Amino acid sequence: MSVLNPSAFYLLPLLGLILFFYLLKGKPRQIKVSSTLFWQKIRQTLTSQRFRWRLPPELLLFLQLTILGILIVALAQVFLTLRGKEAEYVAIVIDTTAS
Structure with missing residues (x-):
């Protein structure tokens, strides 16, 4: 195995x-509030508009x-x-005709 550009490994x-x-990103904090009535309405509108499927971190x-x-x-x-x-030499031929 050989490498033509070993300086690329400086990007490792x-x-x-x-x-x-x-690892620097911490866990979200929980804050206690007196009422969540308005937040529940906002959450309902946001969850209906956004894409629901997310990849795990x-x-x-x-x-x-x-x-x-x-x-x-x-x-x-x-x-x-x-x-x-x-x-071994390989020739790649690409046909762009419609037929």
Whole structure:
């Protein structure tokens, strides 16, 4: 395995930065209030208007770390060399006609 651009691995600390910001974000605080009558009406209107399906924060963290890791490896241009095999050339032909 060889790397054409090893300086791209200097971006790896960005993975730690994403993890740091995830751990820095604390849990939401609960505040006691005297009446929630108006908040219930606002909540009903907001929940009817917004998209209800959300990804869990852990899954979003995993996706962010995975995508950044793939981008760093792509920037580093990692390739695999096999011994004892000749290079095979592949031609890709794209037909743009309607038929």
